Amino acid sequence: MSLEMLERYRSSLFVKGFLSLFAGSAIAQLIPLILSPFISRAFSVEDVAVYGLYFSIVSTFSVIASGRYEMAVVLPKTNEDSIRLVYLSVVFAFITAFVSLIVIILFGSEISDLLNNTRIQDWLILIPLSLFSVGVYQAFNFWLIRQKAFMASSFNKVAQRSFEGVSTIYYGLTIKGGGLIISDIIGRYSMLLIAIYQARKRGFFHVSFSWLEMKRLAKLYKSFPLNFGLSSLANSAGAHLPLLFISIAFQSLTVGYFNLMKYVLSAPVAFISRNIAQVFLERLAEKWRSNQPVSADFIRLTGLMTVIAILFVVPIAVFGEDIFYLVFGEGWGEAGQYAQIMVVSFGLRFVVSPLSSLLNAINKVNVASYWQWAYFISILTLVPISRLDISILDFLVYYTSIESFMYIIYWGLIYYQAKSHDEKLISDAD
Numbered sequence: 001m002s003l004e005m006l007e008r009y010r011s012s013l014f015v016k017g018f019l020s021l022f023a024g025s026a027i028a029q030l031i032p033l034i035l036s037p038f039i040s041r042a043f044s045v046e047d048v049a050v051y052g053l054y055f056s057i058v059s060t061f062s063v064i065a066s067g068r069y070e071m072a073v074v075l076p077k078t079n080e081d082s083i084r085l086v087y088l089s090v091v092f093a094f095i096t097a098f099v100s101l102i103v104i105i106l107f108g109s110e111i112s113d114l115l116n117n118t119r120i121q122d123w124l125i126l127i128p129l130s131l132f133s134v135g136v137y138q139a140f141n142f143w144l145i146r147q148k149a150f151m152a153s154s155f156n157k158v159a160q161r162s163f164e165g166v167s168t169i170y171y172g173l174t175i176k177g178g179g180l181i182i183s184d185i186i187g188r189y190s191m192l193l194i195a196i197y198q199a200r201k202r203g204f205f206h207v208s209f210s211w212l213e214m215k216r217l218a219k220l221y222k223s224f225p226l227n228f229g230l231s232s233l234a235n236s237a238g239a240h241l242p243l244l245f246i247s248i249a250f251q252s253l254t255v256g257y258f259n260l261m262k263y264v265l266s267a268p269v270a271f272i273s274r275n276i277a278q279v280f281l282e283r284l285a286e287k288w289r290s291n292q293p294v295s296a297d298f299i300r301l302t303g304l305m306t307v308i309a310i311l312f313v314v315p316i317a318v319f320g321e322d323i324f325y326l327v328f329g330e331g332w333g334e335a336g337q338y339a340q341i342m343v344v345s346f347g348l349r350f351v352v353s354p355l356s357s358l359l360n361a362i363n364k365v366n367v368a369s370y371w372q373w374a375y376f377i378s379i380l381t382l383v384p385i386s387r388l389d390i391s392i393l394d395f396l397v398y399y400t401s402i403e404s405f406m407y408i409i410y411w412g413l414i415y416y417q418a419k420s421h422d423e424k425l426i427s428d429a430d
Contacts, residue, residue, distance in 0.1 A: 027157075027158050027161075028157035028158045028160070028161045029267045031158075031161035031162060031164075031165045032161060032164075032165070032263070032267060033264065033267055035165050035168055035169070036260070036263065036264060036327070036328060037327050037328055037329065038168075038169065038172060039168065039172065039180070039260075040260060040328035040329050040332055041328075041329050042172030042173065042176065043172060043176055043179070043180060044176070044256075045252070045253050045256030045257065045331075046119065046252055046253075046256060047176060047177060047178075047179075047180060047256075048180070048256040048259050048260055049117065049247070049252045049253070049255035049256035049259060050117065050119050050120050050123065050178065050180075050181070051178075051180035051181055051184070051259065052243055052255060052256070052258070052259025052262070052263075053115055053117060053120050053243065053244070053247060053255070054120065054123050054124075054126075054127070054181050054184075055184065055259075056240040056241075056243045056244060057124075057127060057240075058127055058130045058131060058134070059236060059239070059240050060233070060236050060237050060239075060240045060241070061096070061100065061131060061233070061236070062130075062131060062134040062135065062138075062236070063232040063233060063235070063236040064096065064225075064229050064230075064232060064233050064236075065092070065093050065096045065097075065131045065132070065134050065135030065138070066089035066090070066092045066093045066096070066135035066136070066138055066139050067088070067089065067092035067096075067224070067225045067229060068224040068225050068228045068229045068232060069085055069088050069089045069092060069139070069217075069218070069221060069224055069225065070085075070086075070089045070135075070138040070139040070141075070142050071142065071224055071228070071360055072085055072221040072224050073085045073086060073089070073139060073142035073143050073146060074142055074145060074146045075221070076217075079146075079207075080207050081213075081217060082143060082146055083143065083204055083207040084207065084209075084210065084213045084214055084217055085139070085217055085221070086139040086140060086142075086143050086199075086204075087209055087214055088214045088217060088218055089135065089136070089138070089139030090135070090136050090139060091214070092135065093131070093132050093134075093135025093136045093139075094132065096131050096132070096135060097128040097129070097131045097132035097135075098128070100127055100128045100131055101125075101128040104124045104125055104127060104128070105125075108121055108124045108125070109121060111124060112124070114248070115244060115247050115248065116247055116248050116252075117247055117252060117255075122178070123178055123181050126181060126185060129185055129189075130184070130185055130188060133185070133188040133189050133191075133192050134188065136192055137156075137188070137191060137192045137195055140192070140195040140196060140199050141153055141156065141195060143199060143204065144156075144195065144198060144199065144202075147202055149198065149202065152195075152198045155194070156191045156194055156195050156198075157191070159190055159191055159194050160187040160188065160190060160191035161187060163186055163187045163190040163191075164183045164184060164186060164187025164188075164190075165183075165187075167179070167182065167183035167186045167187070168180065168183040171183060223365060223366075224365065227365050227366050227369050228365045228368065228369055230369075231368065231369035231370075231372040231373055232369075232372060234372050234373050234375070234376035235371075235372035235375055235376060237376060237379075238372075238375045238376040238378070238379035241379055241380075241382075242379065242382055242399055243255065243258060243259065243262070245382050245383060245386045246258055246386070246392070246395070248386070249386040249387065249395075250386075250392055254392050257332070257334045257335040257338060258335070258338055258392075260324075260328065260332065260335045261324075261335040261336070261338040261339045261342065262342075264339065265316070265339060265342065265343060265346040266346065291425055291428075292425075293421070293422040293425060294358060294362060294418050294421055294422065295415070295418040295419050295421070295422045298355060298358055298414070298415060298418045301354065301355060302351065302355060302411070305350060305351040305354060305355070306351055308350070309347040309348075309350045309351050310347075312343075312347070313343050313344060313346075313347040316339050316340065316343040317340055317343050317344065318340075320336040320337065320339040320340035320343065321333050321334075321336035321337050321339075321340060322336065323336055323339075324336025324339060337393065338392070338393075338396055341393065341396045341397055341400055342396055342399070342400050342403075344400060344404055345399075345400045345403035345404045345407070348403070348404055348407040348408065349403070349407055351407075351411070352407045352410050352411050352414070355411065355414050356368060356410065356414060358414055358417070358418055359414060359417060362417065362418075362421050364417050364421075367413055367414075367417055371406075371409070371410050371413055374406070374409075375406045375410075378402050378405075378406055379402065381402065382395075382398070382399060382402075385398050
């Protein structure tokens with residue numbers, strides 16, 4: 001097979017993988033969006049606020065649930081080492097869940113007081129369950145991506161949202177209250193169990209569990225937890241802490257409005273963008289292993305993501321309040337005002353997030369770490385802003401400005417690394 005034919009074959013695999021994940025992501029995204037009008041009518045604003053706080057805490061710490069070793073699963077040359085990295089990730093997920101359980105038992109009351117929401121205390125005890133499921137699933141999902149099982153990964157997202165959606169409808173019609181949290185957990189564990197079954201069908205469990213091998217791999221890929229662990233936590237905290245700041249500084253109704261807005265605008269980022277990143281990572285990892293350039297892929301994906309982003313940014317920016325009032329019912333128009341302000345930053349995050357996987361693929365995770373710390377520090381400036389005598393809309397304008405600026409900087413850093421990688425290949429060849 002010629003190099004040209006090989007490249008065409010790889011490109012076709014990328015396109016097929018992209019289309020598979022995109023189709024599944026689109027379906028998975030539609031399920032919560034379709035249910036959003038039901039949620040806004042079946043659950044109170046306070047219920048949505050409690051779920052938002054719970055989800056923010058889980059999302060903040062989920063990035064380190066498996067020690068970031070899950071990101072290394074696609075890198076080993078042998079499938080055996082890749083599987084043992086999954087085992088290592090599961091061990092870290094268990095440790096993370098256990099530590100979080102101890103913290104909640106000891107300080108649950110103080111956490112709810114800090115968040116200015118007493119209702120959240122009864123649900124904090126479920127956080128370890130959520131963290132464990134997220135950590136384990138991330139590892140298995142990366143292994144499926146390594147196997148180019150894109151359709152299986154896509155199906156998992158749809159299954160998660162389907163089980164979560166059915167549970168949400170049931171609890172919305174019956175007990176309400178914490179039904180959103182319980183439904184979220186049901187969806188996560190359904191997705192995890194299906195992923196384990198899919199891995200089993202592909203011979204995953206033919207490789208034995210070995211503490212000695214996991215210790216070797218933990219040392220070999222120690223840069224992921226050491227260089228990327230805390231910085232990823234800082235980045236995740238930067239993304240989710242604003243809701244906690246809002247909970248502390250403003251009324252619970254404001255938290256509910258903000259959470260619904262974030263729930264709707266985050267759907268494209270959480271599903272489409274993330275899945276594209278996984279396919280992009282596998283493609284770039286192959287190119288890095290075979291010493292091929294990557295900047296052309298970076299530019300093409302930037303253009304694709306920008307076009308998609310424009311399709312949802314413009315309507316929300318112009319008609320956000322009317323859309324939310326019409327779709328989610330009377331009383332939710334304020335959430336639409338929030339969306340009109342913040343949709344630009346969500347669009348930039350949508351574009352840049354999948355591109356950041358390039359840094360992982362070319363072994364430049366330290367660059368991502370520097371940016372993530374800078375992003376976290378910039379978000380901390382919201383603390384003094386939230387204490388000023390300003391409206392929530394003024395607070396969101398400042399927040400959006402920070403987000404937009406930092407993601408533009410991030411794009412520039414990633415592009416610079418891509419160009420530097422390609423230039424080094426040329427110089428080495430000469």
